Amino acid sequence: MADQEALADAASGAASGAASGAASLRRSAGSRRDAADSSENSRRSDGLTAIRDAFDLRAPGYDEGAFHRELAASVAAFVATSDAGTVLDVATGTGLVLRALRSRLPGARMVGADISPGMLAVAREAFPGAEFVEADAAALPLPDASVDLVTCVTALHLIPDARGAIDEWLRVLSPGGRAVTATFMAESRRPVRAEDQAFDIDHDPFASLVALEATVAESGFSVSRHTEWRVDQHVVLIAELVAEG
Numbered sequence: 001m002a003d004q005e006a007l008a009d010a011a012s013g014a015a016s017g018a019a020s021g022a023a024s025l026r027r028s029a030g031s032r033r034d035a036a037d038s039s040e041n042s043r044r045s046d047g048l049t050a051i052r053d054a055f056d057l058r059a060p061g062y063d064e065g066a067f068h069r070e071l072a073a074s075v076a077a078f079v080a081t082s083d084a085g086t087v088l089d090v091a092t093g094t095g096l097v098l099r100a101l102r103s104r105l106p107g108a109r110m111v112g113a114d115i116s117p118g119m120l121a122v123a124r125e126a127f128p129g130a131e132f133v134e135a136d137a138a139a140l141p142l143p144d145a146s147v148d149l150v151t152c153v154t155a156l157h158l159i160p161d162a163r164g165a166i167d168e169w170l171r172v173l174s175p176g177g178r179a180v181t182a183t184f185m186a187e188s189r190r191p192v193r194a195e196d197q198a199f200d201i202d203h204d205p206f207a208s209l210v211a212l213e214a215t216v217a218e219s220g221f222s223v224s225r226h227t228e229w230r231v232d233q234h235v236v237l238i239a240e241l242v243a244e245g
Helices: 002-064 066-079 096-101 117-126 162-172 194-198 209-217
Strands: 086-090 109-114 131-134 147-153 173-184 221-231 234-243
Touching: 002 066, 002 117, 002 194, 066 096, 066 147, 066 173, 066 221, 066 234, 086 096, 086 162, 096 109, 096 147, 109 117, 117 131, 147 162, 162 173, 162 209, 162 221, 173 221, 209 221, 209 234
Parallel strands: 086 109, 086 147, 109 131, 147 173
Antiparallel strands: 173 234, 221 234
């Protein structure tokens, strides 16, 4: 009888030890996940701050170069619609895309979101009829299903949480809405500015049609049509995205 009690006590102790060990492992794994999440959030926050600072510096002379103006005009022509009630330009900068769309969509509500207050100051002065908000592209301050057209031009490679930004497009787009992107292709020569070294740049998920299709599919989009825009050393993929299903 004593032997049986001893065995039972040993089994109970072993089970208790195993449970305690499992709980300790779960706590340890949870702590590692929390630390990883904290590190990633910190990286993204630092990236946003660096991007904000860099583009604040570039804001006063941003519109002087022909490249951005010509690309904005080409994106507006590619959009080819006259029935969008609300347009959202993500990473709008100085609002060049919205300005290019203004004559094509004279009755539309125009909204631009950007992380740089310096760029937005230029945008507000150049296009007072539009609404400009300072916002993280991955946390847009707009209601669900409130936008008919989203545009995002040569910015996805800069956004620290590009997947989160694309997820936001799906959230804010109304049924039947579309997104139009413009991304540098792999063969495009992209000079790197000294101030750009302060934050990560990742062109690869958007640098070809195949790569873009795979990237946006993770958020529930498919590419419905596309074109390539070339000027000097730049090659830009302009694509229209629609929600799958």
